[in-house]
Amino acid sequence: WHVDGTLLKTLKHHQAEVKSVNFSLDGQMLATAGADGKVILWNLNLEEMLVEGCQVLRGSIQNRPNISPQVSKEVQNAYRRLCDGIGR
16 A cells, blocks of 8 residues: 555455454565465565655645645655665
């Protein structure tokens, strides 16, 4: 989910309700257990997810013409600190 409530991705493969979700200690894998009796391991490409997140954030910053220049500058500085070097 995006912070504005927009669905970014849906992980599909369970035939019934997902009952449990857990991340691996290194954050690279996600395990889901469903009422269908399946346990699925998802390989998370965190670099790709970070690139997508930074692209969405950049678009969000650019589409806010009504914010003050000072706030805009602070948001852009925060964006640089968060996203600098991601996807390179």
